[in-house]
Amino acid sequence: MRSINSMSDRACCVCHSPSANVFIELLNLPVYCNLLWSDAQQAKDCPKGDIRLAYCDRCGAITNVAFDPTRLGYSQEYENSLHYSPRFQAYADELAQRLVTKHQLYDKKIIEIGCGKGDFLVSLCQLGNNSGIGFDNSYIEREEHSEWGDRIQFIQDFYSERYAHYQGDLICCRQVLEHIQQPADLLGPLRKTINPSTTLFFEVPNALYTFRNMMIWDIIYEHCTYFTATSLSYAFAANGYQTSEVQDEFGGQFISIEAQPVLEPVSPSIGLEADLGVDLRAIADLTTDIAQFKDRFQLQKQQWQVRFDALFAEGKKVVIWGAGSKGVTFLNLLTMQDRIEYAVDINPRKQNKFIPGTGQKIVSPEAMLHYSPDVVIVMNPLYQQEVKSALQAMGLTPQVVTTDSDSNR
Numbered sequence: 124m125r126s127i128n129s130m131s132d133r134a135c136c137v138c139h140s141p142s143a144n145v146f147i148e149l150l151n152l153p154v155y156c157n158l159l160w161s162d163a164q165q166a167k168d169c170p171k172g173d174i175r176l177a178y179c180d181r182c183g184a185i186t187n188v189a190f191d192p193t194r195l196g197y198s199q200e201y202e203n204s205l206h207y208s209p210r211f212q213a214y215a216d217e218l219a220q221r222l223v224t225k226h227q228l229y230d231k232k233i234i235e236i237g238c239g240k241g242d243f244l245v246s247l248c249q250l251g252n253n254s255g256i257g258f259d260n261s262y263i264e265r266e267e268h269s270e271w272g273d274r275i276q277f278i279q280d281f282y283s284e285r286y287a288h289y290q291g292d293l294i295c296c297r298q299v300l301e302h303i304q305q306p307a308d309l310l311g312p313l314r315k316t317i318n319p320s321t322t323l324f325f326e327v328p329n330a331l332y333t334f335r336n337m338m339i340w341d342i343i344y345e346h347c348t349y350f351t352a353t354s355l356s357y358a359f360a361a362n363g364y365q366t367s368e369v370q371d372e373f374g375g376q377f378i379s380i381e382a383q384p385v386l387e388p389v390s391p392s393i394g395l396e397a398d399l400g401v402d403l404r405a406i407a408d409l410t411t412d413i414a415q416f417k418d419r420f421q422l423q424k425q426q427w428q429v430r431f432d433a434l435f436a437e438g439k440k441v442v443i444w445g446a447g448s449k450g451v452t453f454l455n456l457l458t459m460q461d462r463i464e465y466a467v468d469i470n471p472r473k474q475n476k477f478i479p480g481t482g483q484k485i486v487s488p489e490a491m492l493h494y495s496p497d498v499v500i501v502m503n504p505l506y507q508q509e510v511k512s513a514l515q516a517m518g519l520t521p522q523v524v525t526t527d528s529d530s531n532r
């Protein structure tokens with residue numbers, strides 16, 4: 124086995140430093156976590172790819188250097204809507220209200236890049252009587268959107284320079300930048316096309332949450348870059364924006380950034396780290412986290428394996444709750460595929476489909492009435508209460524556990 128230092132290293136995708144080092148390899152994982160399959164065998168045989176995560180100690184970015192963008196192409200079968208969860212819906216509603224109030228978005232124009240099914244854009248427009256344009260290659264026309272007529276337009280395509288004639292007072296882009304191999308591929312052209320008074324609001328998963336808190340099930344092939352506040356600010360500064368705010372969102376699982384174009388951008392090739400707002404202490408702390416990551420990762424995986432062996436030895440029935448990316452990674456990284464039969468999900472669009480890579484059937488919460496599980500593993504700890512309530516409402520009292528490392532010690 125090769126040592127970490129001799130693994131193929133590559134330039135950082137954010138700051139282009141040549142010294143990014145691979146610190147963990149996860150091989151043969153489904154390339155799509157949110158592309159669900161109608162057949163168990165097809166699900167098991169789904170396209171797979173390798174994850175080789177490299178860390179840049181100059182800007183703090185973490186990149187999957189084995190990422191191959193040609194393997195991915197988001198289509199309408201891609202289902203990543205989290206809006207069925209009350210906890211997530213409450214967060215999205217609060218965020219929309221906050222943006223409308225803070226930026227006085229009344230009778231304004233809003234563009235959303237990667238709008239998914241359009242729910243968030245519709246909220247922003249409803250709250251402030253705004254008009255909106257949403258871009259998403261996976262957008263599916265929905266009947267309830269037709270009532271918006273010309274006020275909200277959805278374009279079933281990736282956003283690109285060819286749409287430069289659309290201008291907005293706010294450009295919103297949530298959970299997209301981490302899917303793009305070089306952040307400059309989106310931020311650079313956008314900087315050239317938008318007018319100087321535009322505010323950008325971007326939201327991405329928080330790498331600190333994943334790599335410091337060991338939320339290892341958040342690592343997925345579709346994410347080629349993992350950002351911290353520092354590397355996210357760096358990416359914006361290097362592409363000609365000034366950051367006005369970076370903050371934690373959704374219990375620290377996400378970070379958001381607000382930025383505006385600057386008239387005279389700093390050139391990333393000559394700009395010093397300090398000029399680009401790099402927080403050196405934050406980088407040093409993250410460097411320590413990354414150095415310990417591989418050992419802690421192996422330990423966490425091993426602890427789950429031991430726990431499952433014990434449960435299955437006692438003949439317990441175990442299900443996971445949440446067939447999103449966390450659930451898919453969890454089932455694929457642990458080798459007990461055939462012993463867990465079901466993944467529960469409240470999103471009806473996921474039900475009766477199969478988990479990529481491992482092939483569990485995704486079922487509705489009501490299916491648990493008949494199955495009566497002994498243990499329910501809640502994939503997102505933030506949903507623990509809502510899952511407990513749903514089980515109680517059905518008169519079920521299984522043991523409910525979460526996947527955050529703290530509660531499993």
Ligand SMILES: [Zn+2]
Nearest residue numbers: 135138179182
């Ligand atoms: Zn870097």
